Amino acid sequence: MNASNRTARTRRRSGLTALALTCAIILSGCGLRLETPPPTEPVPDAAEVLRRTAVADALLVADQAATAATSDRINADVEAELTTIAESATAQADQLGGEYDSGLGDIVSEGTGGASPSATVQEHTPRAVVASLRDAATRTRAASDQVQSGPLGRLLASISTSQTQHARELALLTGVKGPALPSTQIAEPADPAPEPSEGDEGSAAPASATSEEAPVAPGGLSAEDLSALILAEDTAGYAYEVRAAQSDGDVRTRAHERAVAHRARAQAWALLAGVDGTDQDPRRVAYTVPGSDTPTSQLAIDLEAGLAQDYASLTGVAESGTRAVLVALLTDSTLAGARWGAPVVAFPGLPERA
Incomplete structure (x- = not known):
């Protein structure tokens, strides 16, 4: 074989080797792209x-x-x-x-075969x-x-x-069963723990055994928040008492019931705040009540709406895990106002969303 033939053959082998390497690189790249996992929905917190x-x-x-x-x-x-x-x-x-729509719904469906959970009938x-x-x-x-x-x-x-x-x-x-209403019981102030006497270490019951169902006091409320709430509840109780004394029949009964409820709540909040009977107790002997030109029903609607707003506002202030009674009292005031004829709104206690 002459030199020119050997040179030509060597060139052809080099070309084939280069072509094979190029194809391998291209196919390798394709393989990497095909194996990349499809995008997924972000995990919500x-x-x-x-x-x-x-x-x-x-x-x-x-x-x-x-x-x-x-x-x-x-x-x-x-x-x-x-x-x-x-x-x-x-x-x-x-x-x-x-x-929520991340924009990945179609992509994710395609990547998983397009199967999405069917909606329950x-x-x-x-x-x-x-x-x-x-x-x-x-x-x-x-x-x-x-x-x-x-x-x-x-x-x-x-x-x-x-x-x-x-x-x-x-x-x-x-004519069907309505919802159960949440408890409006306000937590009582915690008694100071007694000093354990010698030999009593194992006699006390665990906290979970005695306080599992006990209401939780709202955390994160300031002394001013509680003082305003005490005053609002006591004012409502007094106003209802005045109107109950001036009325008869069903109006008298309903006004008296709400007077008792609001006075009791004012006392419970005062005890929880630790101001009952002190100079910091904001309650007064008497309050100004609108005259007879304001019907009792309208007075009641205004009182309950004001309390609903108070409880809604405090819900936004209180610490997580301690808001249950505030939410329950928001519901109670809203339902009470409705019984006096308050219009139904989509966002009770939130006048800015009316």
Whole structure:
């Protein structure tokens, strides 16, 4: 073989080797791209989980109520209530920020074969709406107590109150069981722990055995917050007492019942704050009460609305895990105002969202 043939053959082998290496590099690169995992949804934190749950509950209620309102088998009062419920729930979902959409839904679905959980078939009847409202109110109330954010806790407290109110109204109209109301018992001041005597180390019962169901005192409230609350409750109690004395029949009975409740709450808050019987006790012997030109029903509506706003505001201030009684009292004042004729609103205690 001459030199020119050997040179040509060597060049062809070098070219084939280079081509093979190039193909290997290209295929290797393709392999790396194909093996890269698809994008995933970000993992929500605890607050986002609570928010999304509240939004999902509100949207479910809105859908059920709107659909049930179109049924031919319900009367006008039930239809009107269902329409109001749907509107309130929609507004609440919007104020909570609506459904979360990362923009990755289609990509994630494609990467997993396009399978998404099928929606559960829901019943769309007034009875089902009451059940959904009951469940939503319970979850949202708990979320308002647990969430770290004060403003979000305040909003959730208002929404849970609205859900409870609508559930009660619709239950009365349809003859089904309404929601259970949260406890409004205010925590008693803690007694100082006695000094253990010799040999008593093992005799005391564990705290969990005696205080599991005890109400929790709100944390994070200032002395000024508690003083204002004591004064507001005592003022309401006094005003109801005056109107009860000036009235008769059902108005007298209802005013007297609310007077007793508000006076008792003023005393409970004073005890908890440690100001009962001291110079710091803000309660007075008498208060100014609007004259007879203000009907008792309107006076009651104003008193309960003012207290609802107070409790909603304090819910936004109190520490996480200690807001339960504030939320319960927000609900109680809202329901009491409604019994005197207060209009139903989507955000009780939050006038700025009216």
